[in-house]
Amino acid sequence: xxxxxxxxxxxxxxxxxxxxxxxxxxxxxxxxxxxxxxxxxxxxxxxxxxxxxxxxxxxxxxxxxxxxxxxxxxxxxxxxxxxxxxxxxxxxxxxxxxxxxxxxxxxxxxxxxxxxxxxxxxxxxxxxxxxxxxxxxxxxxxxxxxxxxxxxxxxxxxxxxxxxxxxxxxxxxxxxxxxxxxxxxxxxxxxxxxxxxxxxxxxxxxxxxxxxxxxxxxxxxxxxxxxxxxxxxxxxxxxxxxxxxxxxxxxxxxxxxxxxxxxxxxxxxxxxxxxxxxxxxxxxxxxxxxxxxxxxxxxxxxxxxxxxxxxxxxxxxxxxxxxxxxxxxxxxxxxxxxxxxxxxxxxxxxxxxxxxxxxxxxxxxxxxx
Numbered sequence: 001x002x003x004x005x006x007x008x009x010x011x012x013x014x015x016x017x018x019x020x021x022x023x024x025x026x027x028x029x030x031x032x033x034x035x036x037x038x039x040x041x042x043x044x045x046x047x048x049x050x051x052x053x054x055x056x057x058x059x060x061x062x063x064x065x066x067x068x069x070x071x072x073x074x075x076x077x078x079x080x081x082x083x084x085x086x087x088x089x090x091x092x093x094x095x096x097x098x099x100x101x102x103x104x105x106x107x108x109x110x111x112x113x114x115x116x117x118x119x120x121x122x123x124x125x126x127x128x129x130x131x132x133x134x135x136x137x138x139x140x141x142x143x144x145x146x147x148x149x150x151x152x153x154x155x156x157x158x159x160x161x162x163x164x165x166x167x168x169x170x171x172x173x174x175x176x177x178x179x180x181x182x183x184x185x186x187x188x189x190x191x192x193x194x195x196x197x198x199x200x201x202x203x204x205x206x207x208x209x210x211x212x213x214x215x216x217x218x219x220x221x222x223x224x225x226x227x228x229x230x231x232x233x234x235x236x237x238x239x240x241x242x243x244x245x246x247x248x249x250x251x252x253x254x255x256x257x258x259x260x261x262x263x264x265x266x267x268x269x270x271x272x273x274x275x276x277x278x279x280x281x282x283x284x285x286x287x288x289x290x291x292x293x294x295x296x297x298x299x300x301x302x303x304x305x306x307x308x309x310x311x312x313x314x315x316x317x318x319x320x321x322x323x324x325x326x327x328x329x330x331x332x333x334x335x336x337x338x339x340x341x342x343x344x345x346x347x348x349x350x351x352x353x354x355x356x357x358x359x360x361x362x363x364x365x366x367x368x369x
Contacts (some may be wrong), residue, residue, distance in 0.1 A: 012046030028358025087369035094133025103139035108282030109150035144304035168354035175294035183268035213324035252369035291345030312344035
């Protein structure tokens with residue numbers, strides 16, 4: 001029997017889209033394949049718990065080594081050899097070294113196409129591991145056509161060594177009634193009209209321009225509206241806080257921090273619209289999540305976002321505060337465009353599912369392993 005290892009990195013770490021991908025992929029493959037012998041090579045117990053599908057053909061192993069670099073560099077090869085793995089799928093990043101054949105998923109092109117968006121140490125680590133994967137992996141899974149084309153051109157990798165497998169959207173992202181949403185919104189202290197934004201506090205997410213555009217929207221269109229910001233407060237947290245103060249928006253901003261996955265549908269669904277003017281995305285899962293909840297979406301006209309949003313969102317230049325603010329105004333109170341975007345978004349989101357992601361990935365396992 002073929003034995004396949006899945007190597008997750010973001011599971012159990014509040015890891016945003018990549019964590020969602022790892023969890024949904026494992027559970028989706030488990031639903032389709034009860035015969036292949038799978039090993040989940042996890043960095044910690046939290047990851048093993050988050051990913052365990054409770055199925056006999058899946059077993060979890062915690063990689064030895066307390067520090068992540070040690071676990072990835074020494075612990076992973078040791079477990080792959082000990083468990084006699086035939087093939088590995090590195091679900092977030094290529095490993096520093098692998099004694100077995102593998103493929104890895106490339107989630108975004110920004111580390112090599114826009115490295116200035118990352119702090120130096122994070123940039124160096126990502127570039128090193130992506131570079132190894134592009135040279136050594138038997139196959140590279142790209143989450144969008146945009147990622148594939150940028151990686152192909154940058155690294156000179158033949159396209160036959162690459163595939164596009166789109167991400168999906170969870171089935172629990174759906175339109176909810178006001179009564180269903182109310183307890184969740186109350187728990188987060190949300191009342192009245194609000195615009196929702198969900199993104200890690202990092203430069204790539206373009207939060208500073210979003211705040212400037214929202215200040216204009218509030219002054220010119222809807223003075224009572226507030227902006228609910230969800231996401232881990234990482235290296236951009238101080239800059240975001242400074243911008244909020246400089247714009248005098250302290251009372252208009254709800255800083256929600258990390259939001260549990262099961263709470264997101266209510267937060268999307270209650271919003272006037274979802275604002276996601278990111279500078280760079282390999283895919284953009286939140287765009288589909290918002291659409292699946294029946295919420296109008298404003299997002300960027302760059303990288304993979306037009307590919308994912310289609311014609312169901314208001315697309316703006318993310319480098320222009322004026323363009324972002326104008327797009328917000330288009331989705332303001334009483335706008336007919338809101339209803340059109342909401343209806344088109346439901347149709348667009350239905351084109352993507354994690355079941356499809358799992359089926360296409362499983363087909364690659366069966367071809368390559």
